[in-house]
Amino acid sequence: MREKIGGLITGAGAVANAWNPVIRALQPYYDFPLTSDSGNSILARLIYLVRWYSSLKTEHGATQYKIHLELLNEIKISISRELKEAQDSGEITVRASLIACAKLFLLSHSKKFAYITTNWDSVGSHAIEKELNKTHHVNIYPLHIHGHFDAPSGIYLPTEMVKEPYRLSEEEMTLGSTHGMAWRALEPATRIILFGLSLSPLDAELQQIIACGLDFDCKKEVIIVDPNHNEIAQRINLLINPARNISVTGYHPDDLAKKHTYTIKRQNKKT
Known part of the structure; x- marks a missing residue:
């Protein structure tokens, strides 16, 4: 058997409270309160923009790709930091x-x-x-x-x-x-x-x-x-x-x- x-x-x-740390990482970029749904939308659109600019073989594309890739990495670091702190503190x-x-x-x-x-x-x-x-x-x-x-x-x-x-x-x-x-x-x-x-x-x-x-x-x-x-x-x-x-x-x-x-x-x- x-x-x-x-x-x-x-x-x-x-x-x-899974989304709380993620929202805290994203909130500084916006001037109104975010939700888990808006957080999902923000991240999905950022991924789209990095993909899009990576495909443009122009000077503008290269510049925007660099800007958005740096933003993507910055946000990933911020999300990770907030999550670690939330786990250590018992918030999540x-x-x-x-x-x-x-x-x-x-x-x-x-x-x-x-x-x-x-x-x-x-x-x-x-x-x-x-x-x-x-x-x-x-x-x-x-x-x-x-x-x-x-x-x-x-x-x-x-x-x-x-x-x-x-x-x-x-x-x-x-x-x-x-x-x-x-x-x-x-x-x-x-x-x-x-x-x-x-x-x-x-x-x-x-x-x-x-x-x-x-x-x-x-x-x-x-x-x-x-x-x-x-x-x-x-x-x-x-x-x-x-x-x-x-x-x-x-x-x-x-x-x-x-x-x-x-x-x-x-x-x-x-x-």
């Missing part, structure tokens, strides 16, 4: 429902699991490690597929991809290797839990990592824990190879007892 292996993927929804904390979810759906299922996160901080892995060490001596080595605040230049912003015209080859290799490790870690997992991960349509690279991880010959189930589990379940079902029969269920983080079923009955068509 194949050993059961689990997978836990967390996003910003796993952390309370893991949501209690993540620990409850891990105990109910993950730790009861398997002794081995991969922990993957799109977050730039470490509060999630630290909290789960602390919980596990109540009964076992373990260390968790999370895969930060969007980078970590310890390496500001390597943090991955909204709409970015591994291959970018402004990214150093060493950074591209590091991010690319982490993404590869993530989908390979998900391949043998028989239960994959998404917690606080919106699976945004703007993050096609994340979708592809999960799609690759799901397309493997073992019985799989995906459990989505998020207030918008119905919306996310639709996005997950789009990533599943129709030749695979994969169970998809959803839960609200405040009600882990109420299961919502989103499994698509496949006809096992070959693709």
Whole structure:
């Protein structure tokens, strides 16, 4: 019998006050109060502008590319600094429902699991490690597929991809290797839990990592824990190879007892 292996993927929804440090890093550039939504918009547009100016083979393009690339690096450093301070001070904390979810759906299922996160901080892995060490001596080595605040230049912003015209080859290799490790870690997992991960349509690279991880010959189930589990379940079902029969269920983080079923009955068509 194949050993059961689990997978836990967390996003910003796993952390309370997750956007506060990011907003503080961006606020000095604007004269009105920012929100998480406007923060996402600012970062996505900045990435667009750096890409655009990198493609212009003119003096103006070269000048603007330099200006925007410097701004991008400045903002990444500021975000990283704010996040580190917020983690050290306890301003950002893991949501209690993540620990409850891990105990109910993950730790009861398997002794081995991969922990993957799109977050730039470490509060999630630290909290789960602390919980596990109540009964076992373990260390968790999370895969930060969007980078970590310890390496500001390597943090991955909204709409970015591994291959970018402004990214150093060493950074591209590091991010690319982490993404590869993530989908390979998900391949043998028989239960994959998404917690606080919106699976945004703007993050096609994340979708592809999960799609690759799901397309493997073992019985799989995906459990989505998020207030918008119905919306996310639709996005997950789009990533599943129709030749695979994969169970998809959803839960609200405040009600882990109420299961919502989103499994698509496949006809096992070959693709």
